Amino acid sequence: MFITPDQAKKLTNVEVPSDLIYRAQMVIESFVGKIESEIKDGKDKLIMSRAVAYQAAYMKDNEGSF
Secondary structure, X not given: OXXXXXXXXXXXXXXXXHHHHHHHHHHHHHHHOOOHHHOOOHXXXXXXXXXXXXXXXHHHHOHHHO
């Protein structure tokens, strides 16, 4: 995963479990069109970790939308 639950909490101030981060990562990877193993650049990985963290935080309060 691009980010751990603890890292996501520090970034978003929302507690999200690892299974939600996993699902959020699938959403972001689908949007970007690349999976984690295809992303090599450190800056791109940082951006992806932030995107996954905020997607997971959004999904926590909006599970019915998915």
